[in-house]
Each structure stands twice: as C-alpha cells, then as structure tokens.
Amino acid sequence: MNENAPGNNQMKSPTVQKDLTRACAAEVTNVIHNDIKDNIFSLMVDECRDISVKEQMGVVLRYVNKHGCVIERFLAIVHVSNTSAISLKKIIDELFAKHKLSLSRLRGQGYDEASNMRGESNGLKALILKENSSARYVHCFAHQLQLVVVAVAKSNRIMSDFFQYVTMIVNITGASCKRKDKFRQLEHDRLIECLEKGDIVSGKGKNQEISLKQPGDTRWGSHYMTIICLMSTWTSVLQVLENVYDDGTNDDNSDIPTSLIDKMESYEFVFVMHLMKSLLGIINELSLALQQKDQNIVLAVSLIKTMKVLDMMVQEMSNRFSESSKKVLTCIACLNLKDSFSQFDIGKLLHLAKLYPEDFSLIDRAILEDQIETYIQNVRGDFSMIEYLGSLAKKMVETGKNTIFPLVYRLIELALVLPIATTSVERVFSTMKIIKTDLRNRMGDEWMNDSLVKYIEKDIFATIENEQILQYFQQMNTRRIQLSPLVCMSRSDAGSSTIKK
Known part of the structure; x- marks a missing residue:
C-alpha cells in the first residue's frame, strides 16, 4: 500500500507509470526472445x-x-503513417x-489480400x-474461405437474390424502435407459450433474447447467424411485417412488406434458406477451426478438403492458391499422420x-532420404494413436526422437511454423479497442x-x-530514491501498474 511511502514518492506520476x-x-518481450532463441519463425x-x-x-510471431x-506471440503494434510496402x-x-x-530465420509470412501486402x-x-x-507466403486460410464464399454466392443468381431479400427483411423488421419493441414482445410471448407447453426448458444461459442483425459483406459467419436467427424467430418476423403493412396502407412503399411476406412463404425461399444453413454451417465450423492458434498447415489442408462440396467452390479455392503455394502445400500434406502415415511420399x-x-x-538431403525410411519404421507402431502434426512434434520431443531424427523433425517444424490464419493479429486489434477507448x-503509441x-x-507477465x-x-533513468525490493507490482490485473508495499 502507499500509506508508508513518502508523500512525494508514491509512484503515481504519469511518467513513472509509463516507465513501469x-x-x-x-521483460515480457525478453521472455519471448529467450523462448524463440535462434529457432525459425513466421x-x-x-x-x-x-x-x-x-x-x-x-x-505477431509464430514458432x-x-x-x-x-506458439503465437504478440511482438508489437506500430503506428504507420504510410502504408506502402x-x-x-x-x-x-x-x-x-x-x-x-x-530475417534469415524467417520461414513464413501471413497477410490478407491487400495489394501492399501480397x-x-x-x-x-x-x-x-x-x-x-x-520466407514462404501463405494467404490467411480463413480469409480465403470468406473470399471463396463471397465469389460463389455472387456468381449464383438464386443465392444472391436470397441474401438480398434476407437483408431487406432484417432491415424492415428493425427499422424503428416501435418495430423492435414489437418483435421483442412477440418473441417473449412465444417463449412463455413454449415454456408452458413444455416444448422448451428453462435454465441458466438458455432462451436468451434473440435479435436480427444484418449480415456483413465480408464476414460470412454473420450470414450463417442471420439465417439461424431468422429461422428461430420466423413467426415473429412475419407478424412484424404484417403489422408494417397494416400501418402503412397509404404509403407508396406499402407493397414491399407484402412482397417480402409472399417471398418468405414461397417454397423456393424456404428451400434455399435450409440449403444455405447446411452449407454455411459446414463453412462456419471450418472457419472457426482455421482460427485456432495451434492450427497447422497439414490439418488446415485436410479441413479445406471437407468443405469442397460444390464444383464452383473447388474451382474457386484452387484459383486462389498460386502455383508455388500449391507445390509447397502438396509436399507438406505428405506429413499427414492419418491411416498410419499412408500419405507419406519420400520424393x-x-x-x-x-x-x-x-x-x-x-x-542433409542425402541423409534425409535414409532417415525418413528409418523414421517411418520406428514410429509407425509407437505413434499410431497420434492424429495431428502438433501432437507428433510434442511426442517426438518427449521421447527424444527429435534428436534421433533431427532432419525429419526439422521438416515437421517447418510445416508447423507456417501461419494458417491472421486471427491472432485481429485479436490484437480487438484488445487495442479495450486499451485505447x-x-x-x-x-x-509507445x-x-x-x-x-x-x-x-499476461500469462508470461504473471x-x-x-x-x-x-x-x-x-x-x-536516474532516480532520486532507489526502489526497495519490498515494493512490488500488483498482479491482480495484468493491465495494472499499481504500486504496493
């Protein structure tokens, strides 16, 4: 506490807080440096x-x-007045x-589609x-997935028209406070009725208030959630549209709610809605999986294959990988552990x-050929239960096989270090909005x-x-008074700089 500190030495000045x-x-960055050492990174x-x-x-660095x-660690955020390459x-x-x-230890680069980057x-x-x-470049898989869905949706008239109608429905339903209040009341009454009938059960976190949000142009996860919410509140949305029509009989646009009601009650609209729910559900799960910090390139490629359910998606996904990237990904895919290393290709x-x-x-390459042969025979039985490349790397370190087969482990390390998605950087920007309000x-900036x-x-800081x-x-800096070792920083909040005794 500060009670026993001199009145002029409570460490509360802005300069002291910033220095602390x-x-x-x-010190946090120093720990990251010591962890990376001379290893390769992306x-x-x-x-x-x-x-x-x-x-x-x-x-952000990945290693x-x-x-x-x-591991993915935040290195710095820097103000840039000029965004040229x-x-x-x-x-x-x-x-x-x-x-x-x-820079010589750099083995991967991960950016978005901006021209100044890629x-x-x-x-x-x-x-x-x-x-x-x-320093191989990998375009963010999650971002590419979004671009593929956008391109395919825009090229198909039925899908494009469907989302235009969905946007209109959401906009008209929530165009005023009066309509929003009516929507909430209808949903409240519906939930009460369902609870009384026993169709749904109550409990902590269940039956939360649902609101309709307009889908974003680039975040196709928002389209999926919009469809889910629309299906969940179907009868309430229809009722609001009917009220809008009844209240605006003298309005020149009074035919719009009627056309939207007719569209919602059409077979084609309902069919496309269920179809898009299924397709976007697959893509949404894949998008969430690609955003995991410990995701690796081998698993990401296998996940992408599960999404290729439409010929147009297959073609669009293939077009977004350069030839050099395809060669690297094809070779790395041979490290897949599935089916007892069945995809291993020495060549x-x-x-x-x-x-x-x-x-x-x-x-090294001459030795590697023999080392791979011995490695496969040695680990095929012992590591048969391991499914993921990240788990394989940990197991090799635990058993010491990374020193027995150092060149094979180097290949695995190169595959793991390649960035899959830039979501770690996007999380930094989300945190930035908490710090700078x-x-x-x-x-x-500093x-x-x-x-x-x-x-x-904060895990390192602790x-x-x-x-x-x-x-x-x-x-x-030169201080008038040297701090006592008894004075320490409060760790109750990783973002705090409070001094206590």
Whole structure:
C-alpha cells in the first residue's frame, strides 16, 4: 500500500507509470526472445485504425518452442503513417533490429489480400522474399474461405437474390424502435407459450433474447447467424411485417412488406434458406477451426478438403492458391499422420527439403532420404494413436526422437511454423479497442504498445519476478530514491501498474 511511502514518492506520476509499464513490456518481450532463441519463425502482419483514426500495424510471431508446441506471440503494434510496402518493410526491419531477430530465420509470412501486402512484384511479401527466399507466403486460410464464399454466392443468381431479400427483411423488421419493441414482445410471448407447453426448458444461459442483425459483406459467419436467427424467430418476423403493412396502407412503399411476406412463404425461399444453413454451417465450423492458434498447415489442408462440396467452390479455392503455394502445400500434406502415415511420399518430402536450402544442405538431403525410411519404421507402431502434426512434434520431443531424427523433425517444424490464419493479429486489434477507448483516445503509441504487450501476454507477465522489473525500471533513468525490493507490482490485473508495499 502507499500509506508508508513518502508523500512525494508514491509512484503515481504519469511518467513513472509509463516507465513501469515499459519495464514490464520489456521483460515480457525478453521472455519471448529467450523462448524463440535462434529457432525459425513466421511473421503475421495486419493493419487497422484505432479510435483516434491512426493506422496501426500489428505484428505477431509464430514458432515452435523447445517442447514441440506451436506458439503465437504478440511482438508489437506500430503506428504507420504510410502504408506502402516499402514503408512497411522498413518498419519491420527496424522492429527486427530492435528485438534482435534475424530475417534469415524467417520461414513464413501471413497477410490478407491487400495489394501492399501480397503484391507479386512490389508487395511486402515480395520485398521480404528478395532477401530471404525461404520466407514462404501463405494467404490467411480463413480469409480465403470468406473470399471463396463471397465469389460463389455472387456468381449464383438464386443465392444472391436470397441474401438480398434476407437483408431487406432484417432491415424492415428493425427499422424503428416501435418495430423492435414489437418483435421483442412477440418473441417473449412465444417463449412463455413454449415454456408452458413444455416444448422448451428453462435454465441458466438458455432462451436468451434473440435479435436480427444484418449480415456483413465480408464476414460470412454473420450470414450463417442471420439465417439461424431468422429461422428461430420466423413467426415473429412475419407478424412484424404484417403489422408494417397494416400501418402503412397509404404509403407508396406499402407493397414491399407484402412482397417480402409472399417471398418468405414461397417454397423456393424456404428451400434455399435450409440449403444455405447446411452449407454455411459446414463453412462456419471450418472457419472457426482455421482460427485456432495451434492450427497447422497439414490439418488446415485436410479441413479445406471437407468443405469442397460444390464444383464452383473447388474451382474457386484452387484459383486462389498460386502455383508455388500449391507445390509447397502438396509436399507438406505428405506429413499427414492419418491411416498410419499412408500419405507419406519420400520424393515429395525430399522436394520440400530442397525448397528450403537454408535448412537443408546437399549432404542433409542425402541423409534425409535414409532417415525418413528409418523414421517411418520406428514410429509407425509407437505413434499410431497420434492424429495431428502438433501432437507428433510434442511426442517426438518427449521421447527424444527429435534428436534421433533431427532432419525429419526439422521438416515437421517447418510445416508447423507456417501461419494458417491472421486471427491472432485481429485479436490484437480487438484488445487495442479495450486499451485505447473514446475516453483515452489521446494515448501515445509507445504507451499503448507497452500496455498491449503486458495485457495480451499476461500469462508470461504473471511469471516474471518483481525484482527483474524493478532492476529494469531503475536502469531506465536516474532516480532520486532507489526502489526497495519490498515494493512490488500488483498482479491482480495484468493491465495494472499499481504500486504496493
């Protein structure tokens, strides 16, 4: 507590708070550095505007730690005044230099569809590949999935018309407070009736209030939820539309509610709604799976195959992978563990090693062929219950087989380190909105970055000793009074900088 501290030394000044936050962030980042060491890693980058309309670039690193676990860690968020590829490359070079990361150890890049990121000749991807040809680019799988669904939906008139009608239904139903209140009351009465009849049961978290939301243009998970909500509140929506018609008989647009009611009661509309619910349900599950932090490229490719239920989706998905990406993914897919390593192809795995000359010399590739043969025979029985590549890496470390078959483990590590989706960066932007709000919209870039590092990587922050933070803090500036080791930082909230005795 502060009661025993001198009146002028309570560590409450803005400068001291910012220095303490910077010290915490520096120690957290130092732990990440020590975890990566000289291992290979991948880079994930995305851009977003903060509450003060400043363009911010988030940077996340993906690597495999010494235990064989796939790790994604937030490195920094940087204000970028110029979003050209050259400017972004310069900022990344400065970040790498600041955090003592080598571009030569970079093995993967993960961005979205923006031209300044993935441009074939002048994009950030191309600029990095010029310096390191092993830094393979993988377009975010979750983002590609969204683009495929959008392209297929727009190319089919029936599907396109269906979602236009759905949007109109949602907009008219919630166009005013009066209609929204009527909708809520109808839903409330319906739930009471169902409870009395025993059609549904009550309980914690059940029968929550449902609202209709307009589907987003890019987030096709929102289309799925809109359909689910529309089906759940079907009778209430129809009733609201009928009320709109009754209340607007003299309105020039009074025929719109009638046409929407007729459309909802048509066989074609109901059929397409159930069809899209099933298709988008498959895609939604896949999208959620692709956004998991420990997802790997082998499992992602197998998940994509389960989604290819329509010829148009197959064609569109294939078109969105470049030829170089297809070759890499085809080779990596041979590491799949399913059916006792039935997909293992030594020729393709050797070709994969050839694509990474920094990691496999000519002698290494010659040894690798024999090592793969021995490896398959050695682990096929012992590891038969393992289904995922991430679990295989952990098991190899636990049993010491990563040192017995180091070249095979290097192949597995390369496959695991490739980024699947940029959702970790998007989560950073979600957290940014918690740290920098309307009431704190003048927060400086450095303070916001330090706060984000400490908040996002709170699991690391909780393990750092107070003494480490105090030593770093003391070395930052000349202090009139040296902090006592008894003074420590409160860990009740990872985002707090409260001093206590």
